[in-house]
Amino acid sequence: MKLLLCCSVMLLLPFLAPRVCEAGNILVMPSEGSHWINMDILLQALHSKGHNITIVLSDKSWYIKENSSYYTAYTVKVDRYLEKVLIKKIISEFIEFERGALPLSHFLHMSVGMLSMFTDVQRIIGEFVSAVLDDQELMRKLNDTKFDLLLTDPCWGSGVILAKYLNLPLVYNVRWLIASEGHLAIAPSPISYIPITGSGNTDKMTFLQRVHNMVLYLVVKSQNYLASKLVYQPISDKYLGPNYDFYQLLLDADLWLMRVDFAFEYPRPTMPNVVYIGGFQCKPAKPLPQDLEDFVQSSGEHGVIIMSMGTFVSELPADITNEMATAFAKLPQKVIWRHTGSRPDTLGNNTLRVDWMPQNDLLGHPKTKLFVAHGGTNGVQEAIYHGVPVVGLPLFFDQYDNLLRLKEAGGAKLLNIKTVDKDNNFLNAIQEVLNDPSYRRNMQRYSRLHRDQPIEPMDNAVFWIEFVMRHKGAAHLKSQSHSLPWYSYHSVDVVLILAGAGLLVVLIMFISIRCLCTAMCKAKLKRD
Structure with missing residues (x-):
C-alpha cells in the first residue's frame, strides 16, 4: 500500500509542483536616468531567476555600466547621445523660465515651445538605433543568440524597431509612451474623468477643467504623432520596409508592465495585457552605512x-x-x-x-x-x-x-x-x-x-515576463483596437450607415405616404 502511495505521489509531482520557466535569453534596450534605475532592479530580479540578460547601450551612456555581474553588454559607438550636461542645461533653463512664467506662457511653453527640444531628443535616440541596426557584426550576434523576448522602456522608440527587426516578442517596463502616459494609447481613456498628465486635474473635474483636459489631450496626441512620423517612421521604413506604421508597432507590445497600481492611479479602464507593478522597486530598508x-x-x-x-x-x-x-x-x-x-x-x-x-x-x-x-x-x-x-x-x-x-x-x-x-x-x-x-x-x-496585494509587484512582473517566454508572446491578450482606424474605433462609419439607412427608410415611407395620398385624392376627384 505504501509503495502504491509513493508511486502515486511521484506521478503527481510534475502536476503539483509550481510551473517554472527554463532560463531564457532576454534582450534589453534601456533608457537613461531614473528609467534605468528601476529597469536595473527588474534585471537583477530576472538574473536571480537564472535568466541571461543582454543589454545594448551607447558608448556615451552616463548611467548604464558596460561591465556587470548580471548582464552582458554590447556597446555601440555613436556620434552624439543624450549628454548629462545637456540634460542639466535644459532643466536649468526650464526652471528659470517657470519661475517667471505666466499661466498662459507656461502652457504654450509646455505644449509648443518644448516640442522642438522633445523631437531633437528623440532624433538622438533615432540615431542610436540606426547605429545599432547598421552594425552588421552586432546584428549577427543578436540573431545567433536566439533571444526569447525584448524588454524596453517605450519612452524611447528604439526598442520597438529592434524587436520587430529581430522578430521578438515585446515587453514594456512602462509609464510613458514617448510623450504621453501609457494608458492613453493602450486603453479606452474617457477624457471626462481621466486627467491628462500635466493638467493638474484630478478625476473630479469642473467644466473648465474638462476643457483644459481636452486641449492637453490633443496636444499630447499631436506630440506623439509628430515624434512617430518625423523621427521613427523614416527609420522604420529604412530597416523594416514601407509596410509598417511605427505607431502601430509601438502599440503592438505583447505585455505592458505598468509602473503604477490602483492604490496610486485613479480608477480607469484597462486591458488584459496591462500588468500593474507599481512599487516593484520598493523593498524593506537595509541597514545604513x-x-x-x-x-x-x-x-x-x-x-x-x-x-x-x-x-x-x-x-x-x-x-x-x-x-x-x-x-x-x-x-x-x-x-x-x-x-x-x-x-x-x-x-x-x-x-x-x-x-x-x-x-x-x-x-x-x-x-x-x-x-x-x-x-x-x-x-x-x-x-x-x-x-x-x-x-x-x-x-x-x-x-x-x-x-x-x-x-x-x-x-x-x-x-x-x-x-x-x-x-x-x-x-x-x-x-x-x-x-x-x-x-x-x-x-x-x-x-x-x-x-495589501496577493502577490508582490516584483514577483508579478517576473511571472508575466516568463509567461511571455513560455508562450512565445501573448497575442491572445492583445486587443485589436489599435489596428482600427479612428472612424472604425469610434464606430463613426457604422453610425453613418445606420443613420443613412434610417433616413432612407423615412424617405421611402414619406414618398409612399405621399403617393398613397395623391392616389386617394385623384380617386375622390373622379367620383365627384
Missing part, C-alpha cells in the same frame, strides 16, 4: 528629514537653495540633503549635504519623519511604500500629478517653484507636515493599501 546611521541616531527624538530632487536635478538656483538651507537650520530635526551644487551660504550644522544617498533605506528608517521631493515616480512609490509624508516641489513632466495624488490622499503638501523661496513658504510647509499627525497617518494608510 555606519556614518549615516550615526548621523541619523544623533537626531534624538526629533528624527530626520531627507531631501532629494531626483536623478536629473542635482542642484537648484542659489537663491532657492539658500532659502531652503535657512529653513532647515531653524528646525530641530537633522537633515540629509542630496545636493551636488555649491554649498549654500546659510547651511546649518544640522544639515548633511551628500552627493548620493540610499533613499529607500532612509525612507524605511524609523527616525525618518519627512521626505522633501520633486515627485518622480520612483521616489513617490518609495514614500508610499514606507508611509513617509512628503513636502513636494514639482518641476516638470508628471511630477505635479504624482504629488497631487498624494495631496488628495492627505499625505503631502505641495509647493511651487515660483514661490518656494518667498514668505517662509518652505519652512511653513515643512512645519505643517511635521506637526500635523494626519499627514503621517494618511500616508501610512496609503502604504497599507499599496502593500
Whole structure:
C-alpha cells in the first residue's frame, strides 16, 4: 500500500509542483536616468531567476555600466547621445523660465515651445538605433543568440524597431509612451474623468477643467504623432520596409508592465495585457552605512528629514537653495540633503549635504519623519511604500500629478517653484507636515493599501515576463483596437450607415405616404 502511495505521489509531482520557466535569453534596450534605475532592479530580479540578460547601450551612456555581474553588454559607438550636461542645461533653463512664467506662457511653453527640444531628443535616440541596426557584426550576434523576448522602456522608440527587426516578442517596463502616459494609447481613456498628465486635474473635474483636459489631450496626441512620423517612421521604413506604421508597432507590445497600481492611479479602464507593478522597486530598508546611521541616531527624538530632487536635478538656483538651507537650520530635526551644487551660504550644522544617498533605506528608517521631493515616480512609490509624508516641489513632466495624488490622499503638501523661496513658504510647509499627525497617518494608510496585494509587484512582473517566454508572446491578450482606424474605433462609419439607412427608410415611407395620398385624392376627384 505504501509503495502504491509513493508511486502515486511521484506521478503527481510534475502536476503539483509550481510551473517554472527554463532560463531564457532576454534582450534589453534601456533608457537613461531614473528609467534605468528601476529597469536595473527588474534585471537583477530576472538574473536571480537564472535568466541571461543582454543589454545594448551607447558608448556615451552616463548611467548604464558596460561591465556587470548580471548582464552582458554590447556597446555601440555613436556620434552624439543624450549628454548629462545637456540634460542639466535644459532643466536649468526650464526652471528659470517657470519661475517667471505666466499661466498662459507656461502652457504654450509646455505644449509648443518644448516640442522642438522633445523631437531633437528623440532624433538622438533615432540615431542610436540606426547605429545599432547598421552594425552588421552586432546584428549577427543578436540573431545567433536566439533571444526569447525584448524588454524596453517605450519612452524611447528604439526598442520597438529592434524587436520587430529581430522578430521578438515585446515587453514594456512602462509609464510613458514617448510623450504621453501609457494608458492613453493602450486603453479606452474617457477624457471626462481621466486627467491628462500635466493638467493638474484630478478625476473630479469642473467644466473648465474638462476643457483644459481636452486641449492637453490633443496636444499630447499631436506630440506623439509628430515624434512617430518625423523621427521613427523614416527609420522604420529604412530597416523594416514601407509596410509598417511605427505607431502601430509601438502599440503592438505583447505585455505592458505598468509602473503604477490602483492604490496610486485613479480608477480607469484597462486591458488584459496591462500588468500593474507599481512599487516593484520598493523593498524593506537595509541597514545604513555606519556614518549615516550615526548621523541619523544623533537626531534624538526629533528624527530626520531627507531631501532629494531626483536623478536629473542635482542642484537648484542659489537663491532657492539658500532659502531652503535657512529653513532647515531653524528646525530641530537633522537633515540629509542630496545636493551636488555649491554649498549654500546659510547651511546649518544640522544639515548633511551628500552627493548620493540610499533613499529607500532612509525612507524605511524609523527616525525618518519627512521626505522633501520633486515627485518622480520612483521616489513617490518609495514614500508610499514606507508611509513617509512628503513636502513636494514639482518641476516638470508628471511630477505635479504624482504629488497631487498624494495631496488628495492627505499625505503631502505641495509647493511651487515660483514661490518656494518667498514668505517662509518652505519652512511653513515643512512645519505643517511635521506637526500635523494626519499627514503621517494618511500616508501610512496609503502604504497599507499599496502593500495589501496577493502577490508582490516584483514577483508579478517576473511571472508575466516568463509567461511571455513560455508562450512565445501573448497575442491572445492583445486587443485589436489599435489596428482600427479612428472612424472604425469610434464606430463613426457604422453610425453613418445606420443613420443613412434610417433616413432612407423615412424617405421611402414619406414618398409612399405621399403617393398613397395623391392616389386617394385623384380617386375622390373622379367620383365627384
